Amino acid sequence: MLLALDIGNTNIVAGVSDEGVWKYQWRIQSDDSKTADEYGVLLQNLFTAEGLSYKKFDRIIIGSVVPQLTEVISEVFRRRAQTEAVVLNSTLDTGVKITTTSPKAVGADLIAGVAGACEMFEDDCIVVDFGTATTLVAVKKPGELVGGAICAGLKVTIDALVGKAAQLSQIPLVPPPNVIGKNTQESMQSGLVLGHLCMVEGLIDRMKEQLDSPTVKVVATGGFSEKIGPYTDYFDTIDPMLTLDGLRIIMDRQE
DSSP states (O other), X not given: OEEEEEEOSSEEXXXXXXXXXXXXXXXXXXXXXXXXXXXHHHHHHHHHHTTOOGGGOSEXXXXXXXXXXXXXXXXXXXXHSSSOOEEOOTTSOXXXXXXXXXXXXXXXHHXXXXXXXXXXXXXXXXXXXXXXXXXXXXXXXXXXXXXXXXXXXXXXXXXXXXXXXXXXXXXXXXXXXXXXXXXXXXXXXXXXXXXXXXXXXXXXXXXXXXXXXXXXXXXXXXXXXXXXXXGOSOOSEEOTTHHHHHHHHHHHHTO
């Protein structure tokens, strides 16, 4: 049984896979002030609720963009699990060839997303991850990560726009009836949701042009993908499990 953890700046997403099928998934808040003891108990409670335990996992892999939490969570498994966690980094055999100018600076989440997308499409593709940041990664088959774009994420944009105005922060993240909003809420929905999608669509168009491939596929993933992805036809598929799938695929390569 495999346990995969995607540690991001906002959330830690953990999933349990058995024979290639995701059985359980949890999303908890990232908090680099918590100790290994605290995370150990937190994870134990989640596992216990599903009849699981640390000893059930014979494979564990961590993809993290928060170095401090990488060590804390790794320590949890060193103490409690029957196997040490594999940590995704630039030296691991991932099946992804990184041809950016600074390969070691590419985040583990992006590498895992590319691994998942390459298995899904087996073609040139663009991975759009709606997380703390909204990232777009361009991939040439059979698995060459050539570069991408990093934008302020939707939640970061909302927080910057509304500040401490709690009432405004409760605006539903859906498009308004018309792009020209008739009130404050509709105007903010237009700018936040439609504006964010316009930015992403524009970057996709330019990346497709640079990739110069007639069959480029586009996949959306990340915490906000299911909220706003359906409001554009630019995505061939929306897969919130893509990063975890990529971690599973990379773990399979280690055996």
